[in-house]
Amino acid sequence: MLGGLAKWLRAAGYDTYYAGEGTDVSDRSLIEKALEEGRVLLTSDGGFLERRPVRDGSVGFMKVPYLPLEEQLRLVVDRFALSRRPSRCMECNGELATVPPGAVSDRVPPGVLRDHEEFFLCGGCRRVFWHGSHWERISGRLERVFG
Numbered sequence: 001m002l003g004g005l006a007k008w009l010r011a012a013g014y015d016t017y018y019a020g021e022g023t024d025v026s027d028r029s030l031i032e033k034a035l036e037e038g039r040v041l042l043t044s045d046g047g048f049l050e051r052r053p054v055r056d057g058s059v060g061f062m063k064v065p066y067l068p069l070e071e072q073l074r075l076v077v078d079r080f081a082l083s084r085r086p087s088r089c090m091e092c093n094g095e096l097a098t099v100p101p102g103a104v105s106d107r108v109p110p111g112v113l114r115d116h117e118e119f120f121l122c123g124g125c126r127r128v129f130w131h132g133s134h135w136e137r138i139s140g141r142l143e144r145v146f147g
């Protein structure tokens with residue numbers, strides 16, 4: 001249920017794995033993944049609190065309440081004292097590389113190409129991004145939360 005939050009943490013630059021709805025991932029395997037990869041578990045499911053690695057603190061854990069997205073993000077940012085980093089791909093969590101217009105000229109509309117000097121190529125899903133109006137909204141929201 002925290003898919004929105006996962007995307008925003010990626011936009012804020014945090015390596016965020018999301019076990020989406022419908023993905024059949026057991027609590028046990030999520031805890032193992034968190035242990036192996038040094039991840040913090042963010043969940044809306046308090047059942048994890050009964051698991052030993054969570055109880056004894058070897059896996060960082062936070063139960064995120066049902067709140068509007070921006071408030072959820074603010075809680076996580078405050079709790080772990082996060083600061084904004086270079087964005088990751090909101091869709092797939094891939095790292096974004098800055099590329100010149102020439103590298104993506106066949107992949108973006110001509111008007112966009114003309115108006116932007118910087119593009120971002122996702123190393124995961126290979127999508128191309130630029131700082132258009134959609135990004136301005138995302139970035140403005142992050143600024144409100146991160147201050």
Ligand SMILES: [Zn+2]
Pocket residue numbers: 089090091092093094122123124125126127
């Ligand atoms: Zn991607």
